[in-house]
Amino acid sequence: MNISQRPAIRLEGAALRLGRKTLWEDLTLTVGAGEFLAVLGPNGSGKTSLLRVLLGLQPLTAGRVEVLGQPPRRGNPLFGYIPQQRAFDRELAVRGRDLVAFGRDGYRWGWSLPSRAGTQKVNEMLRLVGASGLADAPIGRLSGGEQQRIRIAEALIGEPQILLCDEPLLSLDLHHQQTTVELLAACNCRGTTVIFVTHDINPVLSAAHRVLLLAAGRWAVGDADAVLTSETLSRIYGAPVEVARVGGKVVVLGVDLGSHAPVTELSEAAVS
Amino acid sequence: MILWHYAFVQHALIAGIITAVLAGIVGTIVTTRNMSFAVHGVAEVGFTGAAGAVLVGLPTGVGVLATTFAAAAAIGVLGVRLRERDTAIGSVQAFGVGLGVLFLALSPRYATEAFSILFGSILAVTVDDLIRSLVVGAIALTTLGVIYRPLLFASVDPEVAEARGVPLRLVSTVFLLILALTVAEAVQVVGVILIFTLLIIPAAAAQRITANPYLVVLYSVGIALTATIVGLACALYTSWPVSFFVSTFSFVAYLLARAMGTRTRRAEGRRAGEARSAGDRQQVTKAS
Numbered sequence: 001m002n003i004s005q006r007p008a009i010r011l012e013g014a015a016l017r018l019g020r021k022t023l024w025e026d027l028t029l030t031v032g033a034g035e036f037l038a039v040l041g042p043n044g045s046g047k048t049s050l051l052r053v054l055l056g057l058q059p060l061t062a063g064r065v066e067v068l069g070q071p072p073r074r075g076n077p078l079f080g081y082i083p084q085q086r087a088f089d090r091e092l093a094v095r096g097r098d099l100v101a102f103g104r105d106g107y108r109w110g111w112s113l114p115s116r117a118g119t120q121k122v123n124e125m126l127r128l129v130g131a132s133g134l135a136d137a138p139i140g141r142l143s144g145g146e147q148q149r150i151r152i153a154e155a156l157i158g159e160p161q162i163l164l165c166d167e168p169l170l171s172l173d174l175h176h177q178q179t180t181v182e183l184l185a186a187c188n189c190r191g192t193t194v195i196f197v198t199h200d201i202n203p204v205l206s207a208a209h210r211v212l213l214l215a216a217g218r219w220a221v222g223d224a225d226a227v228l229t230s231e232t233l234s235r236i237y238g239a240p241v242e243v244a245r246v247g248g249k250v251v252v253l254g255v256d257l258g259s260h261a262p263v264t265e266l267s268e269a270a271v272s
Numbered sequence: 273m274i275l276w277h278y279a280f281v282q283h284a285l286i287a288g289i290i291t292a293v294l295a296g297i298v299g300t301i302v303t304t305r306n307m308s309f310a311v312h313g314v315a316e317v318g319f320t321g322a323a324g325a326v327l328v329g330l331p332t333g334v335g336v337l338a339t340t341f342a343a344a345a346a347i348g349v350l351g352v353r354l355r356e357r358d359t360a361i362g363s364v365q366a367f368g369v370g371l372g373v374l375f376l377a378l379s380p381r382y383a384t385e386a387f388s389i390l391f392g393s394i395l396a397v398t399v400d401d402l403i404r405s406l407v408v409g410a411i412a413l414t415t416l417g418v419i420y421r422p423l424l425f426a427s428v429d430p431e432v433a434e435a436r437g438v439p440l441r442l443v444s445t446v447f448l449l450i451l452a453l454t455v456a457e458a459v460q461v462v463g464v465i466l467i468f469t470l471l472i473i474p475a476a477a478a479q480r481i482t483a484n485p486y487l488v489v490l491y492s493v494g495i496a497l498t499a500t501i502v503g504l505a506c507a508l509y510t511s512w513p514v515s516f517f518v519s520t521f522s523f524v525a526y527l528l529a530r531a532m533g534t535r536t537r538r539a540e541g542r543r544a545g546e547a548r549s550a551g552d553r554q555q556v557t558k559a560s
Contacts, residue, residue, distance in 0.1 A: 105421070138483040
């Protein structure tokens, strides 16, 4: 981990209310440059909204937020963004390389003619994520895992300092979850800060330096071992929760907020 | 070939070319954003404009332009969320056409001109129509040139586009207005009812031939141009309606593209499959 003096993200007493619902409040958090932070929590706990705050798409209700010392602003080139995998139309006339090129200059007005340097940059990014062979495949025909590789290339081509990932593993099978996390961990090793929103901590347990847990308007932050304990989760959820480690996986028992499953992994289904 | 010397034929040809270029480009975004229903709705409201223009004694082209623009703006305001969009279009269209029926009933004379807008009347293009066509076409093409790249980004990948600073609302509203201008141009050539001939078919055919988004634009414009020019020529020499020929040639292009597309897609699929297994091998070597 290569943490320099200037933090990537600093939140001070930050609160976000949407309508009458308080998603989180008095959130104070510093994310060091080069850190891999997993943001964990049930559906509707404000994980995605936190990313939107950082992107300058959603103002805070109270408190302060800084991104590399600056207030957030729309279209900040310091960020790369990786959303969850989704189904593209099979006939959609967009190839893997076009999606990556969007990450380079898709937000710019006007035209630019295709250049050799531009194409080389796209190819280089595709090679970096092991997707050179997918450059000319229509994106609607890629598997979920292949699509997420392209997404990572699309984010990396903008040379971001911070990668914001919003549930990038959703609907991927275990093998592709693993390869996606490996790619992101490799970016992290090269110095990119990673904020990784997820409802399942297990796939990123080895890659994440710290975990931010958001639930029921409360929050906790720290090492996975410190946050994912029976005491912390019981305090955050305001209900008795047992955390167990089974075969290297974190299993949360008794988060009884609407679900009556006796044993459940911490997942959106379990707490919504 | 003597017919091409007539002014009305030259006017028709120029109007047809402007329309085909514009519709060919706009169609690629329409198919990418699944906006066929919006095209249909805006075009039908164009009929209201024609009927209203006849009633107050304005050129039909002006009426069409005014109402398609108003309809697009209304759809933009009412249908902010994707799920609301279709119901917003349906509501605006129904009200618009209802108004058109009233205008027809109030017209003192039988409104042939209003009905001609239903099936197109490119051979009746006047100099005024032509100038308006040129101005509208230039505005629409210039605007499209400025927003095309972020528009395509926002259409394909809205979450990432928004994160990278593309103003989604602005881009989609501006595109709706460009669509209104394009529809107003295209109803002159093929009419309200056959609007898909130029706004959907060429782009749909092009997407069957290639997955390259920039070649799609090129092919789409090519198909729209060919169908329009050849259709116009056939109509002149046979005296059958232009709209019939343009829609027929468009459709033939679509069928050909489907036949070609099945082959290229299959080849692409094979290539992707090979790349996939190569990628897997790479992964295996890395892991071992």
